[in-house]
Amino acid sequence: MKALLRKLVVKISLDSKPFFMGGLTLDLNLIFLGPPGSGKGSQALLLKRDYGILHISTGDMLREAVAKGTPLGKKAKDYMDRGLLVPDDIMIEMIEEKLLQSSLSVGFVLDGFPRTLPQAEAIDNLFKKMNVKLTAVFLFNASKDVILDRLVNRRVCRNCGALYHLKYSPPKVNGKCDFCGGELYQRDDDKEETILRRIKVYEEQTASLIDYYRAKGVLVELDANRSVDEVYMDIKRWLETGSHVG
Ligand SMILES: [Zn+2]
Numbered sequence: 001m002k003a004l005l006r007k008l009v010v011k012i013s014l015d016s017k018p019f020f021m022g023g024l025t026l027d028l029n030l031i032f033l034g035p036p037g038s039g040k041g042s043q044a045l046l047l048k049r050d051y052g053i054l055h056i057s058t059g060d061m062l063r064e065a066v067a068k069g070t071p072l073g074k075k076a077k078d079y080m081d082r083g084l085l086v087p088d089d090i091m092i093e094m095i096e097e098k099l100l101q102s103s104l105s106v107g108f109v110l111d112g113f114p115r116t117l118p119q120a121e122a123i124d125n126l127f128k129k130m131n132v133k134l135t136a137v138f139l140f141n142a143s144k145d146v147i148l149d150r151l152v153n154r155r156v157c158r159n160c161g162a163l164y165h166l167k168y169s170p171p172k173v174n175g176k177c178d179f180c181g182g183e184l185y186q187r188d189d190d191k192e193e194t195i196l197r198r199i200k201v202y203e204e205q206t207a208s209l210i211d212y213y214r215a216k217g218v219l220v221e222l223d224a225n226r227s228v229d230e231v232y233m234d235i236k237r238w239l240e241t242g243s244h245v246g
Helices: 001-014 040-051 057-070 071-081 088-101 116-131 146-152 192-216 228-241
Strands: 020-023 024-026 028-033 052-056 107-110 135-140 154-155 164-165 219-223
Touching: 001 164, 028 040, 028 192, 040 052, 040 135, 052 057, 052 088, 052 192, 057 071, 057 088, 088 164, 107 228, 135 192, 135 228, 146 154, 146 192, 154 192, 192 219, 219 228
Parallel strands: 028 107, 028 135, 052 107, 135 219
Antiparallel strands: 020 024, 154 164
16 A cells, blocks of 8 residues: 555646545545446445545435435436436536535545446546546446346345345345344346346446546456455555556
8 A cells, every 4th residue: 555655645746636634645536337236336335434535426426416406406307307317417517516525535436427438538528627637447347147146136124225135145034124124125226127227238338438448548357246355355456556456
């Protein structure tokens, strides 16, 4: 870690906008690419826990803005109510707002955006405007079977939101939450048919994005078929040495 910190401090003094936190200067600006169920969210949470890196899940960000009724949230809701996708420029504005609020952070993980080439170009322009340097793009490679196994067996507590997996972390009592006794259910997003459709959309949209970031020399591929801990060790190794993983 020390070597990387030194490298980052030098890099920051030369070019990009520095982030400061408790005297520590870090500037890990990451994008996570990967299909649903490839574990991006779990890894982002660990990076947040260990390094204080902000997790920008664009899905959560959007839901939050709509729930709070912010000016951008209202605009987005107008599209969502009509069953339309929220336009890229609104998403980009929301991400910009989030980054401006996070000046005390040591960097961020962008999760869920970009998904298309035009979105990636728009993000490039935003970073340029904000003098933010992209550190790396982590690509979570996971097979269809592994993703299905993870998501189809997932159950959520209707009351407190706790997550369970019928095989790997089942509740003590079938169908009941360990923490609050609430009813466990399967989200529509986790049904097999929906998952297969989401994987297909991901593959169609994101293939060109992978080439784009590979050509820029920032793509880091991870074998995301393994456990959360194993994948996290790879990410940490990369952070410490900047060397290839997987
Ligand atoms: Zn519960």
